[in-house]
Amino acid sequence: MKRLYANTHEWVIVEEGKDFVVGISDYAQIALGDIVFVNSPSLGDKVTQGESFGDVESVKAVSDLISPVSGKVVAVNDALLNAPELLNSDPLNTWIMKVSGSVNEAELLDEATYLALDKDH
Amino acid sequence: MASYLLNTKAQEAEMLKAIGIEKKDLFNSIPTKLKLKRSLDLPKGLSEMEVLAKLTSLANQNKVYSIILRGAGSEHHFIPSVVKQLSSREEFVSAYTPYQAEFSQGILQSIFEYQTDICELTGMDGSNASVYDGASAAAESIQMVLERNRKEILIADSVSPEVIETIMTYTTCSDATIKVLKTKGGILQEDVLKKNLNENTAALMIANPNYFGCLEKVDELSRLTHEAGAKLIVYSNPLTLAVLKSPRACGADIAVGEAQAFGLSMAFGGPYLGYMATTNELIRRLPGRIVGQTVDTEGKRSFVLTLQAREQHIRREKATSSLCSNQALCALTASVYVAAMGPVGLKEVAEHGLRRAHYFQKELEKIGFKLKNDTPFFNEFVTTSPLAAKAVERHLAQYNILSGLDIASHEILWCVTETTTKSQLDEVLGYLREVAR
Amino acid sequence: MSKLIFERSVKNRRGITLPEFDCPEVILDHEYARSSSPRLAQVAEVDVVRHYMELSRYAFGVDNGFYPLGSCTMKYNPKLNETTAALEGFNSIHPTQDPSTVKGAMSLLSNLSTSLCEITGMDGFTLQPSAGAHGEFTGLLLIHAYHSDRKDLKRTKVIVPDSAHGTNPASANMAGYTIINVPSNELGGVDVEALKGVLSDEVAALMLTNPNTLGLFDPNIEEIAALVHKAGGLLYYDGANLNAIMGEVRPGDMGFDVVHLNLHKTFSTPHGGGGPGSGPVGVKKHLMPYLPKGTIIDEHFVENEKTIGRVRSYYGNFLVNVRAYTYILSLGSNGLKEASEMAVLNANYMMSQLKEAFTVAYPGPCMHEFVLSLQDLKDKTGISAKDICKGLLDYKVHPPTMYFPLIVHEALMIEPTETESKETMDEFIKILLELKDKAYSDPDYLKNAPYTTPIKRVDDVLAARHPILKAEM
Known part of the structure; x- marks a missing residue:
């Protein structure tokens, strides 16, 4: 199992034989501030790597969520509906969606590279 | 002319001095070519008395009916x-x-x-x-x-x-x-x-x-x-x-x-x-x-x-x-209206319309204005009209009554609210009898 | 804070009483009838009066004090407007009355349209749209109808500068257009080179506010208009800032094809805490065939075969239009021009007194408003534009518009309007300078401001995360 990052600040857990698990990085949640709502995709939606699959709202801003993988949404984290603040308090353990499909890993960064980038921000 | 400006000439001069600009240069950022080189072709400003007289005269050119039997999206109600x-x-x-x-x-x-x-x-x-x-x-x-x-x-x-x-x-x-x-x-x-x-x-x-x-x-x-x-x-x-x-x-x-x-x-x-x-x-x-x-x-x-x-x-x-x-x-x-009326008052307003509309409809039926739809209704309903709907409108207008809306040449959409009493409805029915047969 | 009206409710208490029933009861089938009463407040008339009197103490209008809210033109709302709008002959007429019975209303609306045509240099107006954003949507549908009618179907894009009000791109989106954002130049005007780069036969229109949202007149407007027209596009004028230019220059003469006005800004009709307003749309001749159903010109309802249809019921916010017409009659040609002159003079005066202490987004002469950037103050003291605004509340003045336009960091947009005196402006300037000093001497004080309002700063994160949109019963 490994966690990869998109340069748009989403992470994905890639594990052989399992669905992809997608969330946002600690840097993303800090940049967004208090998250008040997550516009998650619906079950069965098709997502494409590099394209928007929803958005997150703070009080005065909204940011697109860019999918780090391609495929079909097989699970959506319903807990976020009533507790979007989980993305602020524990971003790496709070997933947004699970996707069955494929990933072009060449377009993603490994954890170390991403975190190094993060320091530059 | 009415003016709602406050600054005096002296204050204006002080302000221009503070800015370091002459009044004529205030609009210098607008290309001269585009500027309006004449006054706006509008009447000169009027005093409050004159404006009020003018507006009152316009308002008086509108006919205000004493009985209104028309709704269709805009209803006449009592406003406390x-x-x-x-x-x-x-x-x-x-x-x-x-x-x-x-x-x-x-x-x-x-x-x-x-x-x-x-x-x-x-x-x-x-x-x-x-x-x-x-x-x-x-x-x-x-x-x-x-x-x-x-x-x-x-x-x-x-x-x-x-x-x-x-x-x-x-x-x-x-x-x-x-x-x-x-x-x-x-x-x-x-x-x-x-x-x-x-x-x-x-x-x-x-x-x-x-x-x-x-x-x-x-x-x-x-x-x-x-x-x-x-x-x-x-x-x-x-x-x-x-x-x-x-x-x-x-x-x-x-x-x-x-x-x-x-x-x-x-x-x-x-x-x-x-x-x-x-x-x-x-x-x-x-x-x-x-x-x-x-x-x-x-x-x-x-x-x-x-x-x-x-x-x-x-x-x-x-x-x-x-x-x-x-x-x-x-x-x-x-x-404010809802609070002043309360749930009981609101219900009474609505019920006045409901009751009177049904009374009016039954009486209209007797003089040839037939209910068009055999379906429960509230305070509005459509009837046929024995004469052209426009003719009904003209006839009632003589008595300062606004008739229902003509939604077809011989169909009228009526609306009754708490503002029209039963005795007024009877009066309207009397006028309609004059022409219905 | 106040009790809710529902918390004042006492079972079986009544307010207004109605006449007794005079017609037989009508029993509705249970399929249709409500089984239990709505839980509305049960209060007496005096309860209602005291409740709303209390709420009125927690509201602040331009009648209460200075309101330099940039881009909103919070000028004084003459009381005469309220008197004319309350006339029985305007209030008790049904919108479907035969035109021959509402000649006064038809004539008023026609005259208002004609006046607005003269003020803006357009050929025809519809008074149906009820707000600025409504006007924008209407204007874009007119543009769409124009291009479609000419079978010019490739035009699917609308250009919007990044300094524009958010309603511009949102309205264009509602009208089915894709938005091309163009950057502004350092004057907040259109970057002409960038514009050239995005103009094509796919562009339906450019939407522009001029004077722009930095309060500056775009000196390149003629060239911009020529470029857009040459590319086959139309020019849309957002009239939010018309108060700067009445009698000086007209959008129609600048080359605009469509304009919307905000009668609640420029023409002194009250804002009512958010509405009702009126957002008439004016067009040049070539767009007149598409004007909405319900438009009145020359005392007649326009019958356009090619109309875009109606954008709401009837003919717009009539009583708001009565107020605006009252204002135009009161000021007349000379008064309108003087109003714009004083609005511009007042703004330049305030700017001249503040430009040393704060950074002005653009230092040259402004039109009716100007924008300060508090970025420097924030960097040095940690005090933001928002903190300064909250500090202003304790002085009982309304803060300027904050964080707009988006292209200026820590923006404060100040529009005094023409109906304020030098003394009022001097007082405000003094307060702003005091607050700046406070930012250095006691930043924590400002971070916790305001102190004298009925409530302190609100938790808007909680409100958005867990919305409570109605009273608990």
Whole structure:
């Protein structure tokens, strides 16, 4: 199992034989501030790597969520509906969606590279 | 000329000096070529006395009827003195949108209470802070129900033509398609709906009571619509909801309508008050301003504009609506009206209309104005007319009575409210007898 | 804070009473009838009066004090407007009355349209749209109808500068257009080179506010208009800032094809805490065939075969239009020009007194408003534009518009309007300078402001995360 990052600040857990698990990085949640709502995709939606699959709202801003993988949404984290603040308090353990499909890993960064980038921000 | 300027010539000179500019140079950034080199071709300004005389003369050129039997989207109701007095308080009238919450709790709370009134009447979970009018409320609601694979909106032709036309305009450039369904006997029949529902249907919109005054079979239409996976939008005059089953109780997902009946004069069509309310499921799709309850830093209950990330100033081109205001003062007026009337008063106003409309209809029937639709109705109804509807209008106008609306050459849509007493209705019937046979 | 009206409710208490029933009862089938009463407040008339009197104490209008809210033109709302709008002959007429029985109303609306045509240099107006954003949507539908009618169907894009009000792109989106954002130049004007780069036969229109949202007149407007027209596009004028230029220059003469006005800004009709307003749309001749159904010109309802349809019921916010017409009659040609002159003079005066202490987004002469950037103050003291605004509340003045336009960091947009005196402006300037000093001497004080309002700063995160949109019963 490994966690990869998109340069748009989403992470994905890639594990052989399992669905992809997608969330946002600690840097993303800090940049967004208090998250008040997550516009998650619906079950069965098709997502494409590099394209928007929803958005997150703070009080005065909204940011697109860019999918780090391609495929079909097989699970959506319903807990976020009533507790979007989980993305602020524990971003790496709070997933947004699970996707069955494929990933072009060449377009993603490994954890170390991403975190190094993060320091530059 | 009236002037609302304060600075004297001396102050003006001081200010110009402080800026270091001459008055003639204030507009130097405008290319000379573009400047208007003459005075505006408008009359010279007038004093307050002159303007008032002029406006009074214009107002007097409008015919104010003493009995009004016309509704069709704008109803004549009694407006208690307290409503006009309170809604003309300057603090409300001359305030801007309540962006600075600490400074605007009065406006924010009044909107919150309005939202609560609308929710109580419609049975819904949340309401917005109001929109321009009923027609634009209906049009804005279309965007709320569109799904990726459901783009068709069914609308019963018993919804007001003004509302349908507005929806048509709003959706000209959207990917929604509108299909207007023919009604029979004044209401939408189940078999017609069944035939038209399919996997592309996003929603059905009906009015209840509808444009013809009839009561739709909302429960049944709701069941069929939801079985097809579509949503139900119900358009109502909220005054009738003091007596009628709420849209939510009938299964509606969205309740919209025109709340002009709540203390706003007919005023040649505006300002009016469009309301929009919905269930928790769709609340984040609700457009426009919304007020929510929260707390301040000391934990005190407070109100604030909320869910703003839906709106144009944040989402810009991704927003589903460009609404940037509400009809706050009209919403406040409506809330004062509802509070002053209370649930019992509202019910009595509605019931006066209901009773008198039925009395009037029965008497009209006797003189040849036959009820067109054999369906329960509220305070409006359509009759045939033994003579041209326009002729009826002209005849009643002689007695300072505004007749019902001619919706066809020999069909009249009547409306009776608490403002017309039984003895006045009898008087009208007397005049109609003169020409009916 | 105040109790809710529902918390004042006492079972079986009544307010207004109605006449006794004089017609037989009508029993509605239970299929139609409500089974239980709505839980509305049960209060007496005096309860209602005290409740709303209390709420009025927690509201602040331009009648209460200075309101330099940039872009909103919070000028004084003459009381005469309220008197004329309350006339029985305007209030008690039904919108479907035969035109021969509402000649006064038809004539008033026609005269108002004609006046607005003269002020803006356009050929025809519809008074139906009820707010600025409503006007924008209407204007874009007119543009769409124009291009469609000419079978010029490739035009699917609308250009919007990044300094524009959010309603511009949102309205264009509602009208089915894709938005091209163009950057502004350092004057907040259109970057002409960038504009050239995005103009094509796919562009339906450019939407522009001029004077722009930095309060500056775009000196390149002629060239911009020529470029857009040459590319086959139309020019849309957002009239939010018309108060700067009445009698000086007209959008029609600048080359605009469509304009919307905000009668609640420029023409002194009250804002009502958010509405009702009125957002008439004016067009040049070539767009007149598409004007909405319900438009009145020359005392007649226009019958356009090619109309875009109606954008709401009837003819717009009539009583708001009565107020605006009252204002135009009161001021007349000379008064309108003087109003704009004084609005511009007042703004330049305030700017001259503040430009040393704060950074002005653009230092040259402004039109009717100007924008300060408090970025420097924030960097040095940690005090933001918002903190300064909250500090202003304790002085009982309304803060300026904050964080707009988006292209200026820590923006404060100040528009005094013409109906304020030098003394009022001097007082405000003094307060702003005091607050600046406070930012250095006691930043924590400002971070916790305001102190004298009925509530302290609100938790808007809580409100958005867990929405409570109606009273608990």
